[in-house]
Amino acid sequence: MPRFSVSRPSSLREAVERLSSGEGVYPIAGGTALIPLIKKGLLEVRELVDLSSVRELGAIRREDGRVFVGGMVTHSELVDAAPWGMRNVLRDFLRNHTSPHVMNLATVGGSVASSTSSEDLLPVLLAADAEVVLAGRDGDHSVSLEDYLARRGSFRAEIVEGVRVRYVWDGWRFSFSKLSVSVRRMPAFCVVVGARVSDQTVEDCRVAVAFADGLRPGRLRDVEDAVRGKRVDAVRAADVEDAVRRSIRPAGDVHFPSEYRRKVTSRVTALMLSEVLGA
Amino acid sequence: MMVELKVNGRPYRVEVAENELLVDVLRYRLGFMGVKQGCGEGDCGLCLVLMNGRPVHSCLIPAWRADGSDIVTVEGIGSETSLHPVQRAFIDQGAVQCGFCIPAAVLIGKWLLDRGLAGDRETVRWAYRGLLCRCGSYLRFEEAVAQASRGG
Numbered sequence: 186m187p188r189f190s191v192s193r194p195s196s197l198r199e200a201v202e203r204l205s206s207g208e209g210v211y212p213i214a215g216g217t218a219l220i221p222l223i224k225k226g227l228l229e230v231r232e233l234v235d236l237s238s239v240r241e242l243g244a245i246r247r248e249d250g251r252v253f254v255g256g257m258v259t260h261s262e263l264v265d266a267a268p269w270g271m272r273n274v275l276r277d278f279l280r281n282h283t284s285p286h287v288m289n290l291a292t293v294g295g296s297v298a299s300s301t302s303s304e305d306l307l308p309v310l311l312a313a314d315a316e317v318v319l320a321g322r323d324g325d326h327s328v329s330l331e332d333y334l335a336r337r338g339s340f341r342a343e344i345v346e347g348v349r350v351r352y353v354w355d356g357w358r359f360s361f362s363k364l365s366v367s368v369r370r371m372p373a374f375c376v377v378v379g380a381r382v383s384d385q386t387v388e389d390c391r392v393a394v395a396f397a398d399g400l401r402p403g404r405l406r407d408v409e410d411a412v413r414g415k416r417v418d419a420v421r422a423a424d425v426e427d428a429v430r431r432s433i434r435p436a437g438d439v440h441f442p443s444e445y446r447r448k449v450t451s452r453v454t455a456l457m458l459s460e461v462l463g464a
Numbered sequence: 465m466m467v468e469l470k471v472n473g474r475p476y477r478v479e480v481a482e483n484e485l486l487v488d489v490l491r492y493r494l495g496f497m498g499v500k501q502g503c504g505e506g507d508c509g510l511c512l513v514l515m516n517g518r519p520v521h522s523c524l525i526p527a528w529r530a531d532g533s534d535i536v537t538v539e540g541i542g543s544e545t546s547l548h549p550v551q552r553a554f555i556d557q558g559a560v561q562c563g564f565c566i567p568a569a570v571l572i573g574k575w576l577l578d579r580g581l582a583g584d585r586e587t588v589r590w591a592y593r594g595l596l597c598r599c600g601s602y603l604r605f606e607e608a609v610a611q612a613s614r615g616g
Contacts, residue, residue: 186483191465191528213526220485220524221505233482237529284594285575286509289518290525368594369507 186223189230197241197320197346203234205322205342212236212344214257214295217287217369218303236344242294247352253318255347256294260306261285263293271313271350274359274377278309282363282375294345297330300337300402302395302436303371305363307334307402311393312359312377313350319343334401356381358461359391362453366440373441374450375402378457385417387462392454396435396446405432408454417462426455467531471496472540480527487511487522489530490537498538498567502596509595512568513537519575519591538567541574550574553611559604565597573609582613 189209194200204210209231213219222228236242242257254263264272264279279288282305296304297317307330315330321343330348333340359379365372375395381388390409397403408428412420429451437443458464469476471494480489490499490513502510504523511523514536542548547555550573560566572591576582581591588609592602 186485188481188483191482191526216524216526216529217506217521220526224504233526235529280590284509285591286512286519286521286594287506289520290506367507367596369505 190232193235195238215290215292217291218299251349252352253349254293256345258293260288260291274361277361284368297345302400305375308377308393311404312379312391315348315350318346320346360457360461376454380461398434399436407432417464422455426451429454465528470534484527486525486527486530489527496537510568549612553608557604557608559601559608561599582609
């Protein structure tokens with residue numbers, strides 16, 4: 186690995202100061218995404234700011250109907266310690282689509298900061314209306330995860346302090362699905378779908394995918410709008426599939442060409458939605 | 465940077481560089497050759513060790529991050545005269561082909577056994593999902609862990 190220096194701040198303020206100290210300074214959370222980038226020479230690092238001693242980043246707490254999850258909380262701690270409303274989907278994700286070796290290292294903040302389609306946690310957080318709490322030199326502020334992903338470059342000098350996620354999801358049903366050749370590789374697709382049905386009508390729904398635009402995960406609001414308010418028997422799988430196809434522009438790679446990703450994401454989303462609607 | 469580690473119950477003090485990874489310190493500095501170098505980016509799982517009782521990829525951990533940790537490698541379990549139940553079961557079930565991933569596979573089996581998870585086949589499959597066995601011995605791993613969970 187190339188040479189770099191390391192700082193180990195014990196407070197968030199100190200970490201933010203280090204991060205603002207010039208070019209080539211990056212925070213390290215779990216390291217599962219960052220270390221391979223450094224090894225491959227894809228990221229030139231002058232200094233790593235180790236966040237593991239920053240206590241504020243390890244917190245999980247309830248806040249008025251939402252739960253705050255600190256940036257250094259690992260994926261396994263998230264499922265162990267945070268019994269939030271979407272726990273079934275989270276358990277499904279951790280149980281069926283990742284491994285203990287990854288979930289013991291990978292962190293919530295690291296997944297958010299990586300901001301790419303390989304981070305399966307992102308569609309889960311998008312479907313959970315997550316907002317990202319950021320710490321910078323001018324203090325803390327928060328933005329929706331969607332906004333964060335769309336304007337990732339604007340937050341370069343800030344640290345992901347954590348995410349706030351809606352806690353109560355009464356009456357909702359969620360589903361998670363993913364296909365990948367191995368735990369750590371870019372998946373073929375990753376989709377999270379949720380809906381609340383009352384009197385056979387779709388009151389509300391969520392559709393989030395790993396490949397919304399290139400390698401950026403996103404919520405498919407056009408698809409949600411097309412389904413919301415409809416009677417369950419009026420939601421046609423073929424229409425949902427078509428709406429998803431029109432909403433996404435996935436990146437392709439050597440395993441999964443873009444058109445394949447578009448096709449399979451559309452079909453799977455339509456099937457998952459039928460399932461959660463009980464159609 | 466000075467790092468203090470306990471490896472297989474024995475304390476070590478090692479001066480490490482900022483860019484040195486735990487896998488390299490364990491393998492080349494301390495001589496634990498059971499910690500294998502594979503893909504180097506957390507995909508294959510061959511560098512797996514138990515750190516504070518949990519399986520992790522040592523190729524993704526800067527050595528300074530392991531300061532104060534308790535690490536177990538395959539050299540720390542069983543002995544030539546008294547095999548660990550998982551090692552015994554791997555032999556009985558013929559779970560070893562080329563052998564390259566076996567140190568990691570045995571450590572995963574030990575972790576499952578220690579946590580009381582070895583009796584559940586779905587959990588065993590989940591635990592082995594992060595390990596790339598080129599020979600495809602997963603079914604034998606599963607049988608070996610099942611044998612160990614039954615007490616041999």
